[in-house]
Amino acid sequence: MTDKQSMHIDPYEKNWIRLSIGLLVVFATAVTVAGFAFGFQVPTPEDRVDPRTVATEGPWADPGLRELVPGKKYEAYILAQTWAFLPNEITVPVGAEVTFYVTSKDVQHGFKLQDTNINMQIVPGQVSKLTVTFDEPGVHNFICTEYCGAAHAIMFGTLTVE
Amino acid sequence: MKEQKNSETDEFEPKGTMVILLIFVLTLILLWGSVYLILLSRGVTV
Amino acid sequence: MLANYEVSQAEKKFIGWHLLFAVIAVAIGSLFGPLQALEHAGLDLYPYLQPLFASYYQGLTLHGVLNALVFTTFFITGFLTLTTIYGLKRPLRYPKLNAVGFWMMVVGLVVTAIPTLLDQASVLYTFYPPMKAHWSFYLGLTLVVVGSWIEGWGFYFTYYAWRKENPGVRTPLTTFGGLITMVMWQFATLGVATEILTMLLPWSLGLIEGTDPQLARTYFWFTGHPLVYFWLLPAYVSWYGMLPKQAGGKLFSDSLARFAFWLFLLLSVPLGFHHQYVDPGVPAGWKFLHAVLTYSVFLPSMLTAFTVIASLEYAGRKRGGKGLLGWIRALPWADPVVSAQLLAGILFFFGGIGGITNASYNVNLVVHNTAWVPGHFHLTVASAVTLSFMGISYWLVPYLTGKKLGVSNKVANIQVWTWFVGMVIFSNAMHVVGLLGAPRRTPLGLAPYIPEEWSGHLLRVGIGGTIMFVGMYMYVYIVAKTAWAKNYEPVEIEVPLADSIHDPQETPDWLDKWVPWLIGTVALLLIAYGPQLFDQISNIALNAPGGKVW
Ligand code: HEM
Numbered sequence: 050m051t052d053k054q055s056m057h058i059d060p061y062e063k064n065w066i067r068l069s070i071g072l073l074v075v076f077a078t079a080v081t082v083a084g085f086a087f088g089f090q091v092p093t094p095e096d097r098v099d100p101r102t103v104a105t106e107g108p109w110a111d112p113g114l115r116e117l118v119p120g121k122k123y124e125a126y127i128l129a130q131t132w133a134f135l136p137n138e139i140t141v142p143v144g145a146e147v148t149f150y151v152t153s154k155d156v157q158h159g160f161k162l163q164d165t166n167i168n169m170q171i172v173p174g175q176v177s178k179l180t181v182t183f184d185e186p187g188v189h190n191f192i193c194t195e196y197c198g199a200a201h202a203i204m205f206g207t208l209t210v211e
Numbered sequence: 212m213k214e215q216k217n218s219e220t221d222e223f224e225p226k227g228t229m230v231i232l233l234i235f236v237l238t239l240i241l242l243w244g245s246v247y248l249i250l251l252s253r254g255v256t257v
Numbered sequence: 258m259l260a261n262y263e264v265s266q267a268e269k270k271f272i273g274w275h276l277l278f279a280v281i282a283v284a285i286g287s288l289f290g291p292l293q294a295l296e297h298a299g300l301d302l303y304p305y306l307q308p309l310f311a312s313y314y315q316g317l318t319l320h321g322v323l324n325a326l327v328f329t330t331f332f333i334t335g336f337l338t339l340t341t342i343y344g345l346k347r348p349l350r351y352p353k354l355n356a357v358g359f360w361m362m363v364v365g366l367v368v369t370a371i372p373t374l375l376d377q378a379s380v381l382y383t384f385y386p387p388m389k390a391h392w393s394f395y396l397g398l399t400l401v402v403v404g405s406w407i408e409g410w411g412f413y414f415t416y417y418a419w420r421k422e423n424p425g426v427r428t429p430l431t432t433f434g435g436l437i438t439m440v441m442w443q444f445a446t447l448g449v450a451t452e453i454l455t456m457l458l459p460w461s462l463g464l465i466e467g468t469d470p471q472l473a474r475t476y477f478w479f480t481g482h483p484l485v486y487f488w489l490l491p492a493y494v495s496w497y498g499m500l501p502k503q504a505g506g507k508l509f510s511d512s513l514a515r516f517a518f519w520l521f522l523l524l525s526v527p528l529g530f531h532h533q534y535v536d537p538g539v540p541a542g543w544k545f546l547h548a549v550l551t552y553s554v555f556l557p558s559m560l561t562a563f564t565v566i567a568s569l570e571y572a573g574r575k576r577g578g579k580g581l582l583g584w585i586r587a588l589p590w591a592d593p594v595v596s597a598q599l600l601a602g603i604l605f606f607f608g609g610i611g612g613i614t615n616a617s618y619n620v621n622l623v624v625h626n627t628a629w630v631p632g633h634f635h636l637t638v639a640s641a642v643t644l645s646f647m648g649i650s651y652w653l654v655p656y657l658t659g660k661k662l663g664v665s666n667k668v669a670n671i672q673v674w675t676w677f678v679g680m681v682i683f684s685n686a687m688h689v690v691g692l693l694g695a696p697r698r699t700p701l702g703l704a705p706y707i708p709e710e711w712s713g714h715l716l717r718v719g720i721g722g723t724i725m726f727v728g729m730y731m732y733v734y735i736v737a738k739t740a741w742a743k744n745y746e747p748v749e750i751e752v753p754l755a756d757s758i759h760d761p762q763e764t765p766d767w768l769d770k771w772v773p774w775l776i777g778t779v780a781l782l783l784i785a786y787g788p789q790l791f792d793q794i795s796n797i798a799l800n801a802p803g804g805k806v807w
């Protein structure tokens with residue numbers, strides 16, 4: 050009896066397992082290369098703040114765009130709160146590389162800049178950071194993608210590239 | 212009896228199963244790949 | 258093993274109570290589905306619900322809590338009670354313990370329902386702090402979870418007693434799958450239990466000033482991802498252990514079925530960061546590790562796809578199906594029990610494709626928090642799981658009540674296909690509009706930023722959602738008509754346990770040993786979560802006061 054107790058795997062199933070593993074390896078490689086070689090990255094811890102004072106002290110007391118290298122490099126400090134982004138209008142020149150630093154002073158929000166890969170959870174006490182470069186003129190909405198209370202649906206802003 | 216049962220099963224080759232699963236894999240590559248291409252088209256984030 | 262053990266009337270009644278609460282929950286929860294879908298399509302019916310329901314968000318909270326948490330948990334604990342006692346051919350070791358668990362879940366449900374219905378807990382089913390619900394909402398959910406634990410303990414004691422009576426015998430597959438589900442659930446729910454007991458309850462009671470929303474998310478998703486396997490594994494129990502028989506064949510491989518279940522125990526929990534790819538407070542490296550682990554849990558599902566389809570092919574060929582694919586038509590599609598599970602499986606193909614997309618680390622940036630995500634999980638929890646549960650109900654309710662299904666197979670089949678067709682339209686539209694950038698959890702009719710190009714897809718969301726609603730209420734009607742029939746045809750239904758092509762006693766012994774797998778599970782958990790939990794807990798900052806913002 051015991052000699053029969055080996056795991057019986059059908060040859061077709063063996064091939065299927067090989068194919069599945071192969072496929073996952075290909076996907077994993079594609080994702081890893083895009084992430085770590087090209088810079089399609091997800092947020093990573095940047096800084097922590099006190100949500101009770103963030104609107105009155107530090108960079109988010111005066112949220113908005115900072116010009117680091119004119120025409121080239123910018124930082125955008127954005128404060129999310131119920132139910133608006135501060136500021137809710139931003140204008141940058143074509144070719145600008147903009148790094149977003151977003152935090153919330155009340156509940157969780159989302160920050161998704163349409164037609165780019167900027168998509169972040171905004172968590173009170175944490176700073177969400179990602180960077181984007183604008184090569185073409187146009188208007189991008191940034192919308193709140195996490196339920197944040199009664200008027201969540203109207204929470205958005207616009208970024209203009211000109 | 213047992214022997215007979217096993218020989219009956221050994222003859223069964225799940226070829227149709229493989230066809231379905233291959234169709235699945237092709238669909239998976241196509242759909243996953245299209246979202247991956249959307250990612251690439253929307254630019255880097257660092 | 259009691260040689261001629263029969264499930265008693267009392268046991269059937271006890272399982273029936275589970276189903277009753279499950280169906281009531283999904284009936285109420287689903288009322289909001291079409292309202293949400295039609296709102297997206299431009300038809301806002303919420304003003305007419307005043308003052309009964311305050312807002313879209315209150316409705317969405319009820320939709321998520323009742324469907325995804327209550328319906329599933331009650332159905333699963335009921336169904337797995339049956340697979341435990343029927344498979345082991347012995348009664349529950351401590352029936353009173355299971356009764357305590359069940360009624361604790363009921364009390365928890367009521368305690369959760371009250372603040373939710375009073376609009377004091379419109380925080381959605383993920384209840385992310387620092388949005389603050391009334392404390393009774395968290396307390397009620399805790400009771401539901403603890404109740405489900407107790408029912409699980411009841412299963413373990415029963416299994417333990419059976420094991421002593423039957424040394425060396427392989428655990429019947431359906432029982433085995435059910436036990437794995439409940440053990441996995443114990444590990445999984447440690448996260449949300451810690452979140453509620455150490456943070457949310459003291460905070461909502463006013464004992465502490467604030468909370469740490471990032472740590473809360475980490476705790477929540479420790480539970481949140483395995484939650485989906487808690488929903489899915491009972492459907493797999495049916496696909497592996499019952500569907501082959503219902504389709505007229507045998508299980509293709511008993512040992513691979515067991516192996517898949519063990520992999521689910523091992524891998525379901527240590528990958529919750531894949532829900533937090535865009536969180537600011539989790540290091541990218543840890544997210545990447547969880548991405549890799551998530552890819553590995555795709556394998557047991559690929560195994561399942563093979564084994565289940567091969568079992569179906571075996572059945573179809575035995576029924577005279579010829580050619581490479583002719584066996585598909587030869588399957589008993591006329592039986593709603595079978596057709597429901599087959600269509601659930603087809604939808605799950607696409608659910609799986611969406612799942613691997615979501616899990617792919619940076620690819621998640623494209624879809625996170627968009628309508629794509631509800632599009633995805635209506636294919637998984639609301640199709641693979643819910644549609645399978647509908648099919649299971651079509652033999653389980655007659656089995657429990659002794660009454661023939663209250664409608665013809667044809668009508669039940671129309672129900673099944675209605676859900677399928679509605680879901681195809683709905684989920685496709687949700688995926689597409691999500692890729693275009695539409696956010697989830699948002700009454701889009703009120704949103705000022707909706708471009709014209711979304712409107713066609715949003716219309717399809719409304720159409721598909723309405724068809725699904727019809728399908729859901731046909732299901733509720735069929736179950737109710739069967740259960741409460743006065744004049745009925747009595748039936749004797751057998752629980753459909755499939756034989757496997759190879760005798761289970763030939764399955765290797767190590768696939769029936771718990772200790773090594775449990776040790777592996779704990780070890781993997783410590784590796785995947787230990788360092789981050791230590792880091793986040795030692796840097797805890799309870800400084801977000803939050804509040805009621807709806
Ligand atoms: C009756 C047919 C149904 C329809 C038309 C429907 C429709 C919808 C829609 C449109 C949303 C998205 C709302 C938004 O993001 O703003 C949604 C969310 C959701 N649905 Fe359904 N649904 C149905 C049935 C179900 C079932 C049976 C389940 C689970 C068993 C389910 C589970 C969920 C969950 C968990 C959410 C997410 C809630 C949240 O984001 O907090 N739904 N549903």
Ligand SMILES: [Cu+2]
Nearest residue numbers: 158193197204
């Ligand atoms: Cu918001």
